[in-house]
Amino acid sequence: MLRRKRLPFTRFSDVAGIAIAAGYAVGRTGCWAIGDDYGRPWSSRWAVQFPEGAPPSTAAVMARAFGTPLAPGTSPETVLAAYPTQLYEVVLGLLTFLALWRRRDHDHAEGWLFGLYLVLAGLERFLIEFLRAKDDRFLPLGLSSAQGVALALTLGGVLWMAARWRTGARRPGIHVAVAGDPLGAAHTSDGRRIAGRLYVP
Template identity: 60%
Template structure:
């Protein structure tokens, strides 16, 4: 590695108002998810479900925020993390979002699996866009790396310094290494963005399937589980379990298994 990428946070100032790249990416992610859901439901002729999508997306946003924070608090054991700016964990947000969306859809007396079938496409699209926000703010980066696209995060959240990598992520460095040195790492936010777009392309390709409602959401669960399982090998994490897998990988396997059950159970018999 001769010239590592030097990352700096993306921030826009509109007078006294500060807009972060993360906030803009999350906003764009939910907007794109709503557009995908509504247009696909309209294409399928499900107007009642399509008209309810703005409320469902709002439920998804609230469920994501609550679930992501709750997961992080449980993981760290720090209740004060509820009030920190960071600490939004995808799997916690996903579980919280699905739970609150299910409650909202049932309250409106609509078909949950019918909406879920197009939601998988929308979540993949939103995920790809939303992960650019992690890149913009400089969090969720990976382990030390000296290859192509290696990136340093001197102003990351937190910075990718020797001290941070050692204390928070359990990375070992040679004795005498300067704790303030900035370490080059895997830009896992970009890996996740790319894999998110691949998931979206695959699910979009199968949007006209002839199986029962919910089949395509099962396909999303499998794809999301595979994506997360892979990227965890590169992420800067220190929560490996005794069987050598992280908590996120265990959840990924569980979500993937649910996806297999959905695809098999909702497969239309010939």
């Protein structure tokens, strides 16, 4: 589709990063609804039980599936309260979306915004994994496989942002306003009107 529309990947990725961040936040509401991807046991008043979760947050599941140590005498059928990490990710996903949206008019080369998305998304996942109930913490320092991927995304995003930092690869005329346009819209160099500062033909 990109080739057919003659749309450069870098330009498309800037728009896609914003959309992916919003979609991720919405998607995590589904995890909350079905009781999936919750966190480790937590004794706070803000903790949440998932008796009908997928799987339920019982002591047996926490011990068997996630290797969570339990207090002596804990019944396997006891429903444990846990960190509502799904809601944390909804909030962090929305904050990522808002941060990207506010930076959509950046003055760097096309694709820079997608690099910022990779950095923010990677950091979000890396941090939230410390609270998640997981069974794949086999990386050094007890990190999970998802944290390994998150670190790779963050590093890749930093390198990509550096590569797209004010390289002069912006589309010519994308910031030029046409005199007499009542909306003060920006136009491309060949006169086509664009909505906002992100140009999508």
